[in-house]
Amino acid sequence: MALEIRSFMVEHAEFSKGKNGITDHKLFINKEIILRKLSHELLEKVDLDIVSPGESTRIIKVLDVVQPIASRDQKIFPGFLNETLTVGWGSTHRIEGFRLISCGDFPQPQTTSLTTKDGLIDMSGPGADYCISSDTINLVITFYPKPSTSNEAFDQVSRKLMLDLAQYFGEMTFSLEPDEMLNYDLSEENPELPTIIYINQLQxxxxxxxxxLYGRPLGENFVPTFINPLEMMDGAIVSGNYRNFMKKPTSFYLRDPIVEKLLEQHHKSLNFKGVIISRGHHGDTSLKLRSASSVAKLAKFAKADGVILAMEGTGNGTIDFQFTLECCEKAGIKTVGIIHELGGSLGDDTPLVYRSKYADALISTGGVEREFSLGSVDKVVGGSVFLNYSLGVENPHQGFKVRPMDLYGSCWKMSVAGFTCLEC
Incomplete structure (x- = not known):
């Protein structure tokens, strides 16, 4: 299975009265046309804003970030836009430097442990280093659902509209010459190089x-599944997680930084065998052990010399993460885990909720409970009131204290930005 990625860079975006399109790396957006595409009977209205890196702008109530992609092969986002057939082949177009960001409030009260959290992205200032998509030009789509709409219905409607829009923008590149073309093919291996697998634990x-995964939630009965990393580049995994700081948005599944690094080294320093998808946050120990041992079984069957384990989530999911690491080590597979730390606002509290004695190679991506201050901003989009991780009310125009836990996608942004923890 081989995949060609054609990339098209956007360096500027603006609203215009003409046709939607890309000319000389400039994206022109007709607001009226886009709003018509986003109309739905469950929505009262939709707002559109363009924000760019360095602006004194704060985006709140963030739901998801999606990179525009498209394919003439009618395969992207399987299970949502196309049939649930295996993807990761043929040719796929994607726009770089530009993202679609969805925002909105869930219309119905939430009272259980499944309560979502507001996401915040600062386009400048100290918070930008902790926020996914603070470094891209973004079209922010703020959805206002009708009060009678259920939370799950709003979730489904906003997701489908966002994926449709991502494809629509991606198709604008079909008549353009790509700025870059990359070809990926994992069929050839060098027997003299170690075989590496990426374990991608989803929350x-x-x-x-x-x-x-292919249009379906994992669910309690999910068992670990082996996929080709190229499937992720076509949208085989789509986010429906609104726990803000701990999540991977859809854009990060499309361009997973671990996948990209391993693909870069394939046939050079290692053989990238594939990705094992596992589920985090199981309800009891037996399910956690079942999942962890299944991951180790798949990795052993694939003759992995080493695995890289990363997780979406925190708390409960850390147990699944550590159990998986332990099972892989017991199976004789060298395992490196990538994980964020807690540690409290001063860094003097317990950094992990659980650590296996087999976890002797962990990479820290920094502490998500450290406190610092955001400044005031000139513009706020996405809503009018921000609820921090502890559900405290903040005026988003003003400065206030935050932790990375308050910021959108901080666990993963801190990872790619090079955050870590050092013993002082």
Whole structure:
């Protein structure tokens, strides 16, 4: 299975009265046309804003970030836009430097442990280093659902509209010459190089806190599954997790930084064998052990010399993460885990909720409970009131204290930005 990625760079975006399109790396957006595409009977209205890196702009109530992609092969986002057939082949177009960001409030009260959290992205200032998509030009789509709409219905409607729009923008590149073309093919291996597998543990607690694999949530009965990493580049995994800081947005599944690094080194320093998808946040120990041992079984069957384990989530999911690491080590597979730390606002508290004695190679991506201050901003989009991780009310125009836990996608942004923890 081989995949050609054609990339098209956007360096500027603006609203215009003409046709939607890309000219000389400039994206022109007709607001009226886009709003018509986003109309739905369950929505009262939709707002559109363009924000760019360095602006004194704060985006709140963030739901998801999606990179525009498209394919003439009618395959992207399987289970949502196309048939649930295996993807990761043929040719796929994607726009770089530009993202679609969905925002909105869930219309119905939430009272259980499945309560979602507001996401915040600062386009400048100290918070930008902790926020996914603070470094891209973004079209922010703010959805206002009708009060009678259920939370799950709003979730489904906003997701489908966002994926449709991502494809629509991606199709604008069909008549353009790509700025870059990359060809990926994992069929050839060098027997003299170590075989490496990436274990991608996804967070699935239930409605509004779960991803989708080929259009379906993982669920309690999910067993670890082996996929080709190229499938992720075509949208095989779509986010439905609104726990803000701990989640991977859809854009990060499309361009997973671990996948990209391993693909870069394939046939050079290692053989990238594939990705094992596992589920985090199981309800009891037996399910956690079942999942962990299944992951180790698949990795052993694939003759992996080493695995890289990363997780979406925190708390409960850390147990699944550590059990998986332990089972792989017991199976004789060298295992490196990538994980964020807790540690409290001063860094003097317990950094992990659980650590296996086999976890002797962990990479820290920094502490998500450290406190710092955001400044005031000139513009706020996505809503009018921000609820921090502890559900405290903040005026988003003003400065206030935050932790990375308050910021959108901080666990993964801190990872790619090079955050870590050092013993002082």
């Amino acid at each position: 699935d607690q239930g409605p509004l806190i779960r991803p989708y």
